[in-house]
Amino acid sequence: MSRAGQDPRPDGPFAGARTGRTATVAADDGTPLAVEEIGPSDGTAELTVVGVHGFALSRRSWLFQQRDLAALRLPRVRQVYYDHRGHGQSAPSPAETSTIEQLAADLHAVLRTVPADEPIVLVGHSMGGMVVMELAHRAPALFGDRVRGVALIATAAGEVGASGLPKSLLWKYNPLTRGVGELAGWQPGLVEFVRAAGGQLTRRAVRRLAFGSDDVDSAAVDFMLDMLGDTPVRQLAHFVDTLGSHDRYAALAGLKHTDVLVVGADADRLTPFAHTERIAVELPHARLLRVRGAGHMVHLERPDLVNSHLIDLLRGCRGTDGGCPTERNRWWRR
Numbered sequence: 001m002s003r004a005g006q007d008p009r010p011d012g013p014f015a016g017a018r019t020g021r022t023a024t025v026a027a028d029d030g031t032p033l034a035v036e037e038i039g040p041s042d043g044t045a046e047l048t049v050v051g052v053h054g055f056a057l058s059r060r061s062w063l064f065q066q067r068d069l070a071a072l073r074l075p076r077v078r079q080v081y082y083d084h085r086g087h088g089q090s091a092p093s094p095a096e097t098s099t100i101e102q103l104a105a106d107l108h109a110v111l112r113t114v115p116a117d118e119p120i121v122l123v124g125h126s127m128g129g130m131v132v133m134e135l136a137h138r139a140p141a142l143f144g145d146r147v148r149g150v151a152l153i154a155t156a157a158g159e160v161g162a163s164g165l166p167k168s169l170l171w172k173y174n175p176l177t178r179g180v181g182e183l184a185g186w187q188p189g190l191v192e193f194v195r196a197a198g199g200q201l202t203r204r205a206v207r208r209l210a211f212g213s214d215d216v217d218s219a220a221v222d223f224m225l226d227m228l229g230d231t232p233v234r235q236l237a238h239f240v241d242t243l244g245s246h247d248r249y250a251a252l253a254g255l256k257h258t259d260v261l262v263v264g265a266d267a268d269r270l271t272p273f274a275h276t277e278r279i280a281v282e283l284p285h286a287r288l289l290r291v292r293g294a295g296h297m298v299h300l301e302r303p304d305l306v307n308s309h310l311i312d313l314l315r316g317c318r319g320t321d322g323g324c325p326t327e328r329n330r331w332w333r334r
Contacts, residue, residue, distance in 0.1 A: 054126025129155025
């Protein structure tokens with residue numbers, strides 16, 4: 001697998017990854033953030049999608065969303081993806097700024113680069129969803145008029161440390177560092193992701209950690225292994241504490257004027273589907289998609305299904321009216 005994250009097979013599902021215009025956005029504290037923009041082919045956009053990736057990942061994780069949204073004509077979409085500080089190609093992050101609060105401020109800085117006349121849909125996966133929730137808490141006025149829609153994928157509003165992989169899986173491997181090893185007792189799932197990024201887990205373990213179904217394409221596992229190598233392990237260790245203490249149930253109120261899609265997978269071992277259900281309870285107007293048999297990387301594992309619902313969300317957010325969700329909790333099980 002190349003560092004570009006493409007499938008070595010010329011006709012494989014990861015071949016020809018779409019790339020856009022890259023730039024650097026300065027966070028409020030001056031930290032450089034790597035940002036990529038993919039515009040519609042005709043140069044005009046009706047709305048902007050901003051992808052907020054998960055813990056230990058990078059903007060490359062949106063590969064299939066980039067592909068399908070670039071081909072979309074109704075609506076025409078500008079796509080913006082960026083790497084969190086301490087991840088991918090963005091600048092390193094010391095422990096004191098490796099917090100969800102800081103990541104929310106970084107997201108706000110990225111949003112300020114989006115043309116002011118374009119409504120925005122935020123798509124957050126895993127830790128990225130938590131960052132979106134924190135931004136809704138910090139800047140609720142953004143949500144409704146400016147941010148018309150939100151998709152929360154395989155994420156949690158709190159109690160992240162209460163569930164995850166069993167400790168027995170952890171004990172099969174030596175601690176990556178003294179600090180990470182000390183965290184294993186209370187947050188096994190996150191620590192396993194750190195170990196995967198450090199090359200401490202077998203291919204089989206990474207496949208079990210990231211995906212659900214038995215028939216997942218081997219190229220998806222290769223892509224995941226390659227992407228996990230984008231971020232130094234010492235950086236990831238800085239973020240484990242903020243994830244374990246994440247509690248943003250109250251922040252969900254900031255999404256009440258926004259169209260929301262909540263996506264969960266019932267074989268997710270990092271953020272089990274119970275977290276998705278809890279978010280749906282707190283957001284009775286949201287649409288809930290349950291993907292059977294998929295795991296934490298559900299948007300890579302079942303991209304066609306996830307993208308079809310994401311496109312429905314985008315089409316509902318393209319009108320002139322601000323986000324005005326109705327009481328329509330709809331359940332989709334696939």
